[in-house]
Amino acid sequence: MKLYNIKEHSEQVTFSKALLQGLGKDQGLFFPVDLPKFSTFEINSLLEMNFIERSAYILSTYIGSELSKNSILSCVKNAFNFSVPLVFINDKIAILELFHGPTLSFKDFGSQLMAQMLKKVDYQLKKPMVILTATSGDTGAAVAHAFFEISNLHVIILYPRGKISVLQEKLFCTLGSNVSTISVDGDFDACQCLVKQAFLDSTLRQTLYLNSANSINIGRLLAQICYYFEGMSQLPYQMRNKLVIAVPSGNFGNLTAGLLAQSCGLPVKRFIAATNINDTVPRFLQSGYWEPHPTVATFSNAMDVSVPNNWPRIEELFLREKRSIKELGYGSVNDTLTEKTIQDIADLGYLSEPHTAVAYRLLYDQLDSDELGVCLGTAHPVKFKELVERCLGKQIQIVLPDLLTERMKLPILSYEISRCFSSLRNLILRITS
Incomplete structure (x- = not known):
């Protein structure tokens, strides 16, 4: 696998070097020289595989011969040893739960x-x-x-x-x-x-x-491509081409991975970049001006980022594929609406947290009648126990798992x-x- 520095294209490195180095010259991000493309037949075959085998195959396609297929399969088995359920909360919207790893976050x-x-x-x-x-x-x-x-x-x-x-x-x-x-x-x-x-x-x-x-490290970014395929694999075949995915976005690595999955051939109809009031990207997509404001603390604190590091990769992908960045859906949600949305989701019988709520709100507001929506559940609600309980009043009390109780x-x-x-x-x- 060869990658180039998007700030200085003449700097090219192997996957191993990018994994070890993180950043290129002038703090440039590494980006794949070759982007894998799967045919419709290959996509359908991949979606029939189990999560581990499929993920190893996708990663092998990116990485090439630097690591053997058996080595990559071993890495995936040891890393992805937790579930990735897709949970429908009504007939139009599902949440892809990415928080069943050891630290209850998609970052795992x-x-x-x-x-x-x-x-x-x-x-x-x-x-x-x-x-x-x-x-x-x-x-x-x-x-x-x-x-x-x-x-x-x-x-x-x-x-x-x-x-x-x-x-x-x-x-x-x-x-x-x-x-x-x-x-x-x-x-x-x-x-x-x-x-x-x-x-x-x-x-x-x-x-x-x-x-x-x-998420600037290419090793982390490639891993995230895999769960977009897993989410799609859990949908009925006839619903796959109608899929809209809302991504809670802070440093924008998660959305970058989703767009790379789409670039491979995964038939996502469109993405929604969902932020809190640290809304540099939504304002840019609306006005064309990149004007970061001072970062403001919010309920969805993992998204409190005004200068997202991964945004240049998204621009690079759209430039490479001669697509308009305006294809992206976008929006921002303030804390008052986030709190209300946590309550709205609870009324549907599902316990959410602020980051997922931000994505759900924009998905709900922007989803067309003939579309199916998935929002990424990026953190377990127990990580925001006090906030969620305050939002829901006496309706619910979140119980900490024993392991977390001891760590507290x-x-x-x-x-x-x-x-x-x-x-x-x-x-x-x-x-x-």
Whole structure:
């Protein structure tokens, strides 16, 4: 597999190199040189396979001979060892539940597969490897658990202090061992900016081998393509060409993966990019002007991103395929409407959380009468227990699983820093020494 840097096309790397390197020169994202294309017959055959075999086949088509098919199959078996149910909540709309992994978030797919593939890639480093990642909520837990206690590897995760839920924080800030967490006095964009600075810092680059497990890493992105095929496989054949998918969007890796699945030949009619009031992309699609505003904290905190890193990949895909970016549906939902939507979904007998509610609201509002809608359920409602219970009043009380109950009792092990880069550099060098 060859990938190129979308900022500097002359920089081309193998899949293994992209997996290890994360970003290209000038912080450019890697993008496949060749995009797989499946015929209608091949798509129908793929949709008859089980999730593991199908996912391994799709990934093998992208990766090529760098990893053997057996190696890829082994990675997929170890990474995707949880269910992906499609649950209809009425006759027109279903939710694809992506939150049955170890940290109850869709981020488990990409993080688990990336960790498994790093074990297979043949690399010999003379410096310690550091997985350096920023999180707005769910990525941190998924990355921490995926790479926990992998030898010769440090995990360092930055997150915005006071802007993630208590359970989100407890899931990844209580592990210790090779996982270090850093609470930053700022929002997610500030954390992401610090991570970018770290990758450019000469002192850190000379001392450490830095990698990222954010959705900017191609290993995570390819993993996410697989569950779009799984969702489609659970639909009756006659409904597949009518499918509209609403994607809760923060850093836009999830939507990028869906569009890549569509590019392969998956017959998705259209996508809806669903954001909260951090609506840089919806405003851009409406006006044509890219004008990020300061990030605002919302109920759907994993989507509190004003400068989504993966958006350039979406633009690159549409440019490559000579499609108009205006094909995308879009919209934003504020907290008041998010809260009401959680109640509306509960009235249908389904317990949701704010990110899924944002996608559901826009899907419900934009779905045509002859279409079928699927929205991605990206997190388990227990991760937003207090908020969901407050929205629903006395209607319901969410019970924590035993494992999470025990984790809630553990102390937070995080370091605290300002948004000053020198503080981060010094702390990273101290953690890894």
